[in-house]
Amino acid sequence: MQNGSLKEAGDGYRPPFDADEFRRLGHAMVDFIAEYQQSLGTGSLPVRSQASPGYLAPRLPGAAPEQPEGLPAILEDVQRHILPGMTHWQSPSFFAWFPANTSPPSLVADMLCSALGVIGFSWVSSPAATELEAIVLDWLGQLLRLPPSFLSPQGGTGVIQSTASEATLVALLSAKARAMEGRPEEDALKLCAYCSDQAHSSVRKACMVAGITRLRALPTSPEHLHALQPEAIEAAVQADLAEGLLPCFACATIGTTNSCAVDPLPAIGQLALRHSLWLHVDAAYAGTFGLLPELSSHFEGLELADSFDTNPHKGLLTNFDCSTMWFREGRARWARQALSLTPEYLRHHANDLDYKDLQVPLGRKFRALKLWFVMRMYGAEGLRAYLRNRLECQRVFEELLAADSRFLVAEGTAPRFGLVCFRLAGATRQQSEVVLEAVNASGTAFLVGTLMDGQHTIRMAIGSATVLPRHIREAWAAIQAAADEVLGPVATSNGAENGLAH
Ligand SMILES: *Cc1c(COP(=O)(O)O)cnc(C)c1O
Numbered sequence: 101m102q103n104g105s106l107k108e109a110g111d112g113y114r115p116p117f118d119a120d121e122f123r124r125l126g127h128a129m130v131d132f133i134a135e136y137q138q139s140l141g142t143g144s145l146p147v148r149s150q151a152s153p154g155y156l157a158p159r160l161p162g163a164a165p166e167q168p169e170g171l172p173a174i175l176e177d178v179q180r181h182i183l184p185g186m187t188h189w190q191s192p193s194f195f196a197w198f199p200a201n202t203s204p205p206s207l208v209a210d211m212l213c214s215a216l217g218v219i220g221f222s223w224v225s226s227p228a229a230t231e232l233e234a235i236v237l238d239w240l241g242q243l244l245r246l247p248p249s250f251l252s253p254q255g256g257t258g259v260i261q262s263t264a265s266e267a268t269l270v271a272l273l274s275a276k277a278r279a280m281e282g283r284p285e286e287d288a289l290k291l292c293a294y295c296s297d298q299a300h301s302s303v304r305k306a307c308m309v310a311g312i313t314r315l316r317a318l319p320t321s322p323e324h325l326h327a328l329q330p331e332a333i334e335a336a337v338q339a340d341l342a343e344g345l346l347p348c349f350a351c352a353t354i355g356t357t358n359s360c361a362v363d364p365l366p367a368i369g370q371l372a373l374r375h376s377l378w379l380h381v382d383a384a385y386a387g388t389f390g391l392l393p394e395l396s397s398h399f400e401g402l403e404l405a406d407s408f409d410t411n412p413h414k415g416l417l418t419n420f421d422c423s424t425m426w427f428r429e430g431r432a433r434w435a436r437q438a439l440s441l442t443p444e445y446l447r448h449h450a451n452d453l454d455y456k457d458l459q460v461p462l463g464r465k466f467r468a469l470k471l472w473f474v475m476r477m478y479g480a481e482g483l484r485a486y487l488r489n490r491l492e493c494q495r496v497f498e499e500l501l502a503a504d505s506r507f508l509v510a511e512g513t514a515p516r517f518g519l520v521c522f523r524l525a526g527a528t529r530q531q532s533e534v535v536l537e538a539v540n541a542s543g544t545a546f547l548v549g550t551l552m553d554g555q556h557t558i559r560m561a562i563g564s565a566t567v568l569p570r571h572i573r574e575a576w577a578a579i580q581a582a583a584d585e586v587l588g589p590v591a592t593s594n595g596a597e598n599g600l601a602h
Contacts, residue, residue: 245393263302350379539579
């Protein structure tokens with residue numbers, strides 16, 4: 101202290117929670133979390149919350165406390181009032197939507213991220229945050245066997261977005277910047293974008309935000325397993341060109357949300373090249389299966405894409421948020437053209453590694469840390485083993501399904517990437533919904549339904565970090581019990597056990 105008056109001014113305030121106190125709090129919290137994790141597999145917590153809307157307010161005070169409270173009191177309230185209102189996404193019996201799995205390596209890294217607490221929008225704001233991000237995206241890009249033109253040695257650029265929705269928006273804004281170069285502003289009203297009717301709703305939202313009113317969501321069919329047909333895009337592009345419009349962007353999906361359909365990249369890529377469309381590949385869920393050489397056929401043609409995105413926060417053991425996006429060589433400059441803005445207070449060492457120029461917000465977490473921890477602590481082998489376990493669980497589920505004549509794999513879908521879409525043979529939509537609700541109300545497992553070709557379809561999306569074949573069998577028993585209630589028991593004794601012998 102060089103200055104007595106400064107010292108005096110600070111004397112009245114004692115910041116609570118010194119490092120020793122933090123150590124105590126942290127240990128208590130880790131113990132609490134570990135106990136929660138142990139309870140997840142035991143069936144003591146219903147997977148889907150059984151709470152009713154508005155359940156919480158009557159249980160909690162109407163105002164924040166005036167006096168500080170201790171952690172034990174808060175954890176007791178978490179146990180009594182919060183956990184009953186949780187849907188347990190980390191349960192091994194969570195099969196709804198797509199997974200959002202996490203893992204101890206990711207959790208401890210996220211703790212470090214929060215503790216370092218940097219906002220790494222530019223290189224100088226925390227050089228390691230920027231440089232590690234570039235390195236781990238090259239690591240992951242190699243593991244996913246991305247074309248070399250997406251990796252930094254060959255001029256590609258990786259960036260971690262918060263969500264796949266933001267990645268799609270950034271890709272669309274880049275496409276717009278490229279298409280509009282040298283054109284009068286009013287031409288922006290003529291821009292057209294293309295995707296399939298199975299593309300994620302975030303494509304439409306990106307168009308809403310980017311001011312692109314002409315999104316052609318092209319119909320798909322069960323005959324082609326709901327994959328986008330290049331002829332459909334070609335016809336739509338020709339029609340738009342004939343009207344004097346400006347086709348600029350196509351979004352292809354590897355692993356659609358409804359059924360994990362895979363759009364044919366080689367043909368769509370050629371078409372995009374011919375018509376100068378920016379091709380973005382949305383592989384939010386399924387992209388991490390690029391780690392498995394046996395599934396590489398789904399990723400053929402990726403070298404023709406301009407940008408690619410997948411969510412380690414869905415299927416690669418890295419907790420939300422972590423959506424990894426890559427630009428092919430030379431393409432990131434269009435993102436910068438669309439998004440770079442440098443006010444005086446950020447004008448330090450503006451350089452190519454300022455990630456603020458490749459995303460919509462300014463602030464960003466040091467998300468590379470958790471991906472780095474996950475890749476190091478699992479190793480590529482551990483990550484592949486985890487993905488293959490999900491495929492094995494999928495195979496077990498398919499066998500169980502095939503052995504019960506009341507069920508079938510939904511027509512127009514193919515089980516893949518851990519997702520099985522199935523139906524009750526000959527059941528009405530209402531019967532199917534009743535069966536699904538009975539399973540979810542039982543608390544044993546949680547699945548969601550969708551509509552495909554007008555038919556109610558139940559989705560079994562297998563992705564928990566801790567799922568094992570035994571959880572698949574338990575879920576199947578709950579599904580069969582619900583079907584017994586609604587449709588009556590299966591007619592023959594040729595049931596699941598015989599089927600399993602094959
Ligand atoms: C989940 C999903 C998205 C949205 O992901 P967010 O990260 O939540 O924005 C987009 N596309 C596909 C194919 C998805 O499965």
